[in-house]
Amino acid sequence: MPHFLAFLLLPFAWLYATVLHVRNWLYDKGIKESARFAIPVISVGNLRAGGTGKTPHVAWLVRELQVLGQQPAILSRGYGRRTRGYVEADATATAATIGDEPLQHYQDFQGQVPVVVCENRRTGLEKLFRQEPPPTVVVLDDAYQHRRVQPTLNILLTEQQRPFYQDYVLPAGRLRESRGGARRADAVIITKCAPDLTASQQAASAARVRRYTRSAVPVLFSAYRYGAPVAVGGAARVESPEVVLLTGIAQPGPLREYLAGAGYQITHHAAFADHHTFTAADIAAVAGQLRPGQSVFTTQKDAVRLLEPALQAAVAALPIFYIPIQVEFLADGAAQLQQLLSPLFQPHAVV
Template sequence: MHNPLSILLRPVALLYGSIMQLRNALFERTLFSRWSSPIPVVSIGNLTAGGTGKTPLVDWIVKYYLSIGCKPAIISRGYRRESKGVKLVSDGNRVLLGSREAGDETTMLAWNNPDAIVIVGEKRKAAVTWMIRHFSRRVPSVIILDDAFQHRQIGRELDIAIINAAEPYFKARLLPEGRLREPLKNIARADLILLNKISDLEEAEILKKELEKTGRPVIKARIKTGDLVCLSGEFISSDEAPLPESLNALAFAGIASPGSFLESLKSKGVTVSAHRFFKDHEPFTAKKLQSIRREADEKGLCLITTEKDYFRLLGSPELISIITARPSYYLKIETDIFEGKEILQKMLREAAGLK
């Protein structure tokens, strides 16, 4: 049975898709020009509005570059930040801005990669030129453009597109009917396709073979559950120190795919007795968090959120104080590339001009 709202939105989605295709055609025919950065650029993005595991992949790539002695800089829009213009989030030595000024995901990347330069700016070219001017004595080796598959104004040495294997890829609909930012066939524009959040290996292999028809290499990854961290900063769970069996939680988050968060908690041994989910990047308010804490009080539950949401809360001492009135934690996650890691590493080295 068709969703009436979906039928109403379909004409708008078709118009949106036509506009995106026209825009892409203008870039392909060079009627829209692309600016070439003097520093090699690696773009990481996706076809859908959130939920692909992009931020953990950016984190993985930054850490890989640092591990081989290559100094990266992250350029991001800083989605849902309250500031405007180009802002320096981290100078590669210390984090200078919080989530309100830089955005939650960007702040998380900066804290997790203290040796990387991190900059936000609505106009990526302006952010890159600002960085080159201000870091002329220690210019980064490579620029990582975060969430830039649709941002075609800047040329790139490597274009990585992520697909969420947990979603019905072939049934995806364009905005605003669905979450697709552009038609599925445009995935062929990528240099490398990363099939992420894999749980069913057989289904993933079918999707991989279909994606390989683009002629692009396709690699496989899943989300790996990391430590559970107390909001005071204490790690309470790792492979060496498992969780107490009695940990009973209310999970809350504002992310695109909350189901995967619940699965990660269950795989960690956490009993999720209640949950509250909000829209991706939806601002937390004192009223919402007080309601969450009251429910946790009544049911005797601890509170657990995502790492991204933790960094959003970190920008407001008032919100942190509401949550930490009860035992509170956030869950770290990371990308586990279990097939094709060597292909990605080779392409990253080549993009940065390394052997």
Template sequence: MRTEGDFIKINESLLPLSWLYGIGVRFRNWLFDVGLLKTRAFGIPVISVGNITVGGAGKTPHVEYLIRLLENHVKVGVLSRGYKRKSKGYVLADQDTPMSDIGDEPYQMHRKFPDIYVAVDKKRTEGIDRLQYDDATKNVDVILLDDAYQHRYVKPGINILLVDYHRLIIYDKLLPAGRLREPQEGKSRADIVIVTKCPKDLKPMEFRVLTKAMNLFPYQELFFTTLDYRPLLPVFGDPQATLPLGDLQGKNILLLTGIASTRQMVQDLRQMMNIGTHDDRLRQLQFGDHHDFKDKDIEAINDTFAAMPEPRLIVTTEKDAARLIFCEGLSEEVRKALYALPIKIKFMLDEEENFNSKILSYVRKNSRNSILVKSKDDHKSKDSHHSGHRTGTISFRNN
């Protein structure tokens, strides 16, 4: 069996600092647990998606999955803090909102789903109030909180914790020795835990080992998801001129990223290209997560691509594309060759219907506009394909 936590590196010399950091985090959580710091519940369905590690666990693809599941049933609002944005306070995205005002991930979702509300606010309770009561958005039926697992001032109706397969929290340590934002027992606040970025070829025994290792409580449900790639989209040019994944074979590829972890993406790209681990036809140009591309970075991109032999192509993520489209100085060759690789998530072990049912049932039972939601929920979600499926009921315990 492969090692699940195979991307974990612990700096043991920093463990004493991690111990001190843990005291502070545990004290803060205790203040919430005993009620000295107040948590607010809301009269509208609120679903939180987040993690307890620094770096990406696939939050955006999972939020987008929820959007696709819900948008034909109810009016969806997404609330994020807008990491690295240059604005302050509450901002509701409209057709003229620049990426710098809301951040790359909210901008990506706003472009892909123009019929939903996308807002940013560091203070999530105030953001939820604005979405509920402002005239522009008061018809919102459900709010998805992006990256809010540690934001305990909000009590979500469903709390979804994402755990990267390559960096399982059970093997990690607290900051700064590891990358945990809080002790792993913080997973107990989750109603649903999803192990993300799983290899597609996991064996039944590996699922059983992972399930036992996660050691969840009876009230919690565990799911596994893997990455599902779609045809490549040109970052510049006609968005309809997609490139099939099979066209990656026989080309020299530059993987250009500014994300937390490319490990699974690299493995999957090599499979698409039908090349081995050490084949230099796949090269990488990696920057930090949410990287703000500077002139020297643009120069490095131009020079690296120019030095590659034909036929050649640049592959990037949708999140990076949201920043790259605003970058000046990219060569004409780079602009023509730059493609984004869209990612969706796919539930493993045939658990998609189970997950969908829990989400739809919660929203239907708790929506302010219950008559509308019930009538719409009589139809299948566009992500559900099994005939005869009926949405069941679900009761989550109080967090």
């Protein structure tokens, strides 16, 4: 957003921030009720709207919880779905019924981890815990501002290139609430970092984050590791380094940088808004950009929307591949996060 426009919008941002500050104050003082649960609830969220890497970090957490011998479940609002209320993912789920990110989780864990969507996380948790057998821990995807639930562990994500401490509240910036909201975090993860981020650079960023958090809160750093292309359409392998990129995510920049560094040449980028609902016309337009031997690259989150029933025939006719990503922590970040997880499942001494 141009600086002059952001300046003009500042009064509206101040008004919005004030409303949210009053709301948060009511929850902090107990005037508005925030439910606590006996079973651990881990929230992963952000202050900035869109694109901080919640989905791969939720997946990392779920895998770690499985290593700890837990039976985790994932609860999301299900942004972009065309349903309402409590819906549990199954083999018939689509992006339209549960949302693209929950569907990605369901597919990643091959249905072995319960994935549930419910716009009211408190209602969703209550129903999840009544299941037999109930999960031993629930990971809330994108629930940092959902104050009706008090998480056992509150993890805040912020991008290295767009940290919350350099941003402003909507509409002057992209923050959902003021920077002071970071004080609720039990850990902060600076995401999408360069793998070679130096210790001094990490220390400088951590110091700026700690202006807004509680003093003992750890500040961790993570990067993406990209995998080999996975076929979505009709081709079995990538034939040429020249590719057409198709994205409907908030921040495609890191993927573009990775592809360039890996030797791919992007001849055309069909960039859509985050959670875009692809149409047959979109697919036809992308097909029209393909040259002989070229492939279409996309993200895994986009791929689940491309495989909606109405698009499957068109997608199957094209050489489409998604680039998988996994989270890797810098320095001892993984060990620090594991140290926060383990105590959640240790029995408490009886006094």
